[in-house]
Amino acid sequence: MICEVIVDIAHSEVDRIFDYACDFPVQAGMRVAVPFGKYTATGFVVRVKEESDCPAEKLKKILRKAEDYPAINRECLMLAKKIAERYRCPLALSLRLFLPAEMRTGKVSERYRSYLSLNAEEFAIPPRAKAQLALAEYLRERGEEEASLLREKFGSAVTALLKKGVLKEEKRQVLRDPYKGAAANAPVRTLTPAQEKAVRAVRETEKTVTLLHGVTGSGKTEIYLTLIAEALAAGKTAIFLVPEISLTPQMLAQLRARFGGFAAILHSGLSAGERFDEWRRLREGSARIAIGARSAIFAPVENAGIIVIDEEHDGSYSSESSPRYNTFDVALLRTQYNGCKLVLGSATPAVETYRRAREGEFQLLSLPDRINARPLPEVQLVDMRREVKRGNPSPFSARLRERLEHCLQAGNQAILFLNRRGYSQTVICRDCGYVAKCKNCDVSLTYHSEEDCLKCHYCGTRYKMLSACPECGGVHLGYVGTGTQKVVGELKKLYPSARVLRMDVDTTSGKEGHYKILSAFARKEADILVGTQMVAKGHDFPSVTLVGILDADMSLHFPDYRSGERTFQLVTQVAGRSGRAGETGEVVLQTYDPENYILRFAKNYDYEGFYEHEITMRAATMFPPFAKIVRVMVTGEDEKETLEALKEVYGNLQAVYGAHSEEFLFFNRMHAPVKRIQRKFRYQVLMRITAPAVLKEIYGAVSEKRYKNVLVYVEENPSNLS
Numbered sequence: 001m002i003c004e005v006i007v008d009i010a011h012s013e014v015d016r017i018f019d020y021a022c023d024f025p026v027q028a029g030m031r032v033a034v035p036f037g038k039y040t041a042t043g044f045v046v047r048v049k050e051e052s053d054c055p056a057e058k059l060k061k062i063l064r065k066a067e068d069y070p071a072i073n074r075e076c077l078m079l080a081k082k083i084a085e086r087y088r089c090p091l092a093l094s095l096r097l098f099l100p101a102e103m104r105t106g107k108v109s110e111r112y113r114s115y116l117s118l119n120a121e122e123f124a125i126p127p128r129a130k131a132q133l134a135l136a137e138y139l140r141e142r143g144e145e146e147a148s149l150l151r152e153k154f155g156s157a158v159t160a161l162l163k164k165g166v167l168k169e170e171k172r173q174v175l176r177d178p179y180k181g182a183a184a185n186a187p188v189r190t191l192t193p194a195q196e197k198a199v200r201a202v203r204e205t206e207k208t209v210t211l212l213h214g215v216t217g218s219g220k221t222e223i224y225l226t227l228i229a230e231a232l233a234a235g236k237t238a239i240f241l242v243p244e245i246s247l248t249p250q251m252l253a254q255l256r257a258r259f260g261g262f263a264a265i266l267h268s269g270l271s272a273g274e275r276f277d278e279w280r281r282l283r284e285g286s287a288r289i290a291i292g293a294r295s296a297i298f299a300p301v302e303n304a305g306i307i308v309i310d311e312e313h314d315g316s317y318s319s320e321s322s323p324r325y326n327t328f329d330v331a332l333l334r335t336q337y338n339g340c341k342l343v344l345g346s347a348t349p350a351v352e353t354y355r356r357a358r359e360g361e362f363q364l365l366s367l368p369d370r371i372n373a374r375p376l377p378e379v380q381l382v383d384m385r386r387e388v389k390r391g392n393p394s395p396f397s398a399r400l401r402e403r404l405e406h407c408l409q410a411g412n413q414a415i416l417f418l419n420r421r422g423y424s425q426t427v428i429c430r431d432c433g434y435v436a437k438c439k440n441c442d443v444s445l446t447y448h449s450e451e452d453c454l455k456c457h458y459c460g461t462r463y464k465m466l467s468a469c470p471e472c473g474g475v476h477l478g479y480v481g482t483g484t485q486k487v488v489g490e491l492k493k494l495y496p497s498a499r500v501l502r503m504d505v506d507t508t509s510g511k512e513g514h515y516k517i518l519s520a521f522a523r524k525e526a527d528i529l530v531g532t533q534m535v536a537k538g539h540d541f542p543s544v545t546l547v548g549i550l551d552a553d554m555s556l557h558f559p560d561y562r563s564g565e566r567t568f569q570l571v572t573q574v575a576g577r578s579g580r581a582g583e584t585g586e587v588v589l590q591t592y593d594p595e596n597y598i599l600r601f602a603k604n605y606d607y608e609g610f611y612e613h614e615i616t617m618r619a620a621t622m623f624p625p626f627a628k629i630v631r632v633m634v635t636g637e638d639e640k641e642t643l644e645a646l647k648e649v650y651g652n653l654q655a656v657y658g659a660h661s662e663e664f665l666f667f668n669r670m671h672a673p674v675k676r677i678q679r680k681f682r683y684q685v686l687m688r689i690t691a692p693a694v695l696k697e698i699y700g701a702v703s704e705k706r707y708k709n710v711l712v713y714v715e716e717n718p719s720n721l722s
């Protein structure tokens with residue numbers, strides 16, 4: 001038997017298939033050990049065949065199997081190939097996506113426990129060997145027992161009987177269960193008519209993809225869980241993707257209670273061993289629902305009956321390391337392979353997704369009301385320019401302070417949200433709210449201190465740094481925003497008795513960082529939660545009646561064509577944490593730009609209005625989805641080598657540009673806006689293209705050659721162009 005093997009080394013020179021002979025049975029998808037040059041390497045069997053073009057005496061032999069089952073199932077093997085093809089990455093690299101990292105690095109061993117039972121009905125044990133007789137008697141009654149337990153009870157008699165062949169031993173794999181304590185009784189809810197209708201629509205539609213556009217608190221989760229339960233009942237499996245942060249303690253408990261051991265929950269709070277075991281349970285089929293962040297789309301399930309992507313607009317669904325895959329695209333491939341449905345859910349769908357739904361490619365379902373007709377919280381816009389004029393330097397407006405006091409007195413909880421994503425150096429006039437923008441691109445400019453100038457990240461145009469506001473002549477130019485730490489400090493001064501929790505990247509490090517904070521807040525061990533983006537997502541805290549957004553402007557002026565979209569999403573999501581049960585909630589939104597249309601639409605929960613406005617503008621400026629922004633990055637520590645690679649890559653790309661210039665809106669090479677990061681020089685070729693077909697040629701041009709010390713990669717619609 002001949003095996004085609006991909007060696008698990010992510011290097012371009014070995015990114016091809018090698019034939020090996022094999023004298024024991026193997027299947028495609030198995031990991032094997034093979035001689036490779038002077039070493040032994042791990043490889044993946046991608047095909048088994050009868051003959052090789054390579055002469056038999058030259059063929060090396062597979063040494064052994066890494067596992068006795070194919071680690072990559074047929075579907076996943078197909079997916080790995082498609083991903084490698086689409087993103088032009090070595091197959092070894094895309095295959096790795098499908099395995100828990102722990103498995104490759106070999107740090108996790110499977111744990112076994114051995115069980116003993118009697119080997120035969122008849123056996124001879126001398127009457128004076130009392131312990132041995134007792135052991136035999138014990139096993140005759142019980143059938144079998146764990147070896148370690150028997151050793152405790154019967155001591156050396158166990159070894160003695162094993163030696164005589166009276167006992168037989170069987171080794172069985174033990175899986176660690178990270179949720180031993182989880183409750184096992186879930187209240188199965190009766191669906192509301194709206195939920196019922198949505199479930200039916202997904203079941204009955206002929207379209208593969210359904211976009212569930214439901215306001216925050218409209219009960220989308222219950223719809224997903226019902227669909228998943230149906231898939232399970234039909235003997236199929238399911239994949240349920242959520243942004244990592246949405247896997248809050250409540251959500252975990254709910255999933256465990258509902259699906260028990262059928263659910264494998266993959267999240268960053270698990271230890272390496274636990275993660276491996278969850279993967280293993282899915283692979284062998286004892287767990288049939290894979291729940292997790294982006295990478296759970298690579299779960300080793302078979303025969304998927306449904307795939308759900310919750311909060312589909314979330315940025316965490318695009319990978320930022322090679323291969324830079326798009327989760328939705330992978331999900332679609334799996335859906336097509338299995339002939340099942342894909343459900344995308346969001347209160348604030350990505351503009352691109354919504355457009356596809358509106359154009360009829362996806363089924364569009366709307367849930368405009370919260371469960372039990374609970375009202376959406378009222379959003380009050382506060383003009384921070386007035387606070388500056390009044391001489392209030394604190395991060396809290398008078399209005400916010402008043403509402404906060406009210407909330408605390410009533411014994412409710414509050415969330416204060418700060419936008420850290422906008423930590424870029426955008427210049428804002430504190431007197432009138434003016435923000436410097438590019439003349440060509442209508443995106444905010446970014447201040448670069450080393451050159452003391454403003455730059456547009458989309459076209460590279462440079463502008464002189466401002467000394468006064470061109471709109472009002474004011475000289476209070478600066479960056480808005482304070483840190484979470486400062487906010488907590490101020491809160492303690494204002495409300496000494498209030499219990500405050502802080503949640504940001506600094507407080508959530510470590511294995512369970514944000515779970516701990518969120519569960520403490522859920523248990524009402526704090527009155528106020530102060531945090532960044534992490535507090536905005538998916539949480540369901542019934543006692544929260546006030547949400548304060550301290551600096552809505554920060555994301556509004558992030559230098560990104562999606563900054564309006566991001567802001568609308570953030571405001572809506574964070575507002576959605578307020579008033580989810582019991583009392584009516586409210587939201588105080590502080591801004592230097594209260595007339596801004598994005599904030600107006602967000603205040604009124606007017607997604608449609610926002611969408612119409614946004615899509616018109618994107619069409620006029622030819623930004624996605626009407627074009628694709630493609631950036632080819634060339635980075636390396638040695639400037640000369642990097643420049644040489646850039647020259648070559650640029651030459652190849654120029655050929656593509658030359659052949660398809662009518663499909664290009666923009667094509668230029670330049671320094672990346674930030675010229676050096678971590679000692680690496682950064683150059684880029686920036687493009688904006690209108691035909692997706694050109695993309696393939698761009699990837700082709702870029703992967704023509706690989707460089708030793710220079711990294712070259714392609715980014716599609718990158719969210720950060722620094």
Ligand code: ADP
Pocket residue numbers: 189190191192195214215216217218219220221222371540
């Ligand atoms: P979404 O995901 O749309 O923001 P959730 O799924 O979190 O909304 O639901 C909002 C709240 O309504 C939750 O507290 C949930 O427990 C509750 N809920 C959902 N469906 C029902 C139902 N059919 N009956 C009663 N309560 C429900």
Ligand code: ZN
Pocket residue numbers: 438439440441442456457458459460461
């Ligand atoms: Zn520009």
